[in-house]
Amino acid sequence: MSEESLDEFCPECNMQVSARVIYSGHGSPSQKDVLLDESDSRYETELYSVALCTRCESPFLLKQTYCEVPGEFVTLVSQELLYPKPSNLPIGNAPEPVIRAYRQAASCFRSSSFEASALMCRRSLEALCKHLSAKGDNLKTKLNSLAEQGVIY
Ligand SMILES: [Zn+2]
Structure with a gap:
């Protein structure tokens, strides 16, 4: 019997790891499209x-959604990591360009692309300076x- 494993980012190990599946289960399938046949x-x-x-040994909880036409095919349509949730700072009411750059920075960090993450953090700060109409020739003078x-502390 082969053991199933997942590749996930472990926040405890702070790296991409292999996670061993110890249990899988599902409820009854729900019918999405009822056809005449x-x-x-x-x-x-x-x-x-x-x-x-x-x-x-840190735990992960993964939800996978499969679509099936009985007797024809089964395909994975979506996959979501329910636990642990990616740790993001609460920046929900920041301007969209700031949030977009920050999310890319967090994504790069989770995949151990630290240089790319630092560059996206800088882009997020530059977007914030632009949004706040900061004056200056470079990021340092703008900040x-x-x-x-007194806009930032
Ligand atoms: Zn770990």
């Missing part, structure tokens, strides 16, 4: 898996001007 009806099944990091105005 029932053999062509489409079903969706949600499969939940609990896995453990092979380095530190200093915002601090002098």
